[in-house]
Amino acid sequence: QAFWARRHQLWQSRTVLRQNMDIDDKITVFISSVSSNRELKKRQERILTILTGKRIPFEMVDIAVNEDDKHRMRHLCGVPTALPPQVFKGEKYLGDYDAFDEAVETDQLTDFLQNA
Numbered sequence: 839q840a841f842w843a844r845r846h847q848l849w850q851s852r853t854v855l856r857q858n859m860d861i862d863d864k865i866t867v868f869i870s871s872v873s874s875n876r877e878l879k880k881r882q883e884r885i886l887t888i889l890t891g892k893r894i895p896f897e898m899v900d901i902a903v904n905e906d907d908k909h910r911m912r913h914l915c916g917v918p919t920a921l922p923p924q925v926f927k928g929e930k931y932l933g934d935y936d937a938f939d940e941a942v943e944t945d946q947l948t949d950f951l952q953n954a
Contacts, residue, residue, distance in 0.1 A: 863928040865889065865896040865951060868911040870922045872902035881935040882923045888942060894951065927951065 867889070869882045889896045901908035901922060912920045915931050925932045932938075932953055941950035 863930075865894060865932075866899055866926040866928075867896055868899045868901055868907065868922045868924045868926070870902045871900045878921065878923075881939075885923050885925065885935065885938055888938075888947070892947070927953070 867882075867885055869886075870878070873879060886896075886898065899907050899911070901911055911922070911924050912918055914926060914929060915924055915934075920934070923935050923938075925934070925938050930953070932950060933941075938947075938950065941947045
């Protein structure tokens with residue numbers, strides 16, 4: 839019975855998140871497919887796994903494919919040396935991996951993703 843109660847609670851939170859999300863404000867995650875840094879790869883994978891698992895629609899932009907995307911990511915962050923992963927909602931910067939992880943660990947992911 840606890841299983842079904844938790845499942846229902848998760849379903850409700852996903853429904854609320856979907857209702858509040860504007861299509862124009864899609865979540866975008868900037869990643870890099872080319873990196874020898876294992877920690878960076880783990881962080882990117884964690885963000886993508888969580889968003890996918892929660893069925894949150896998002897776009898993934900690989901900065902290794904297009905140098906312009908890297909410059910765009912850094913410009914939108916306001917940090918000229920920013921590294922992926924970086925999370926945005928539309929053109930609004932939400933945060934880096936640490937901010938995303940903090941939101942997940944404190945059960946504030948919905949608020950984090952609605953921060954626009």
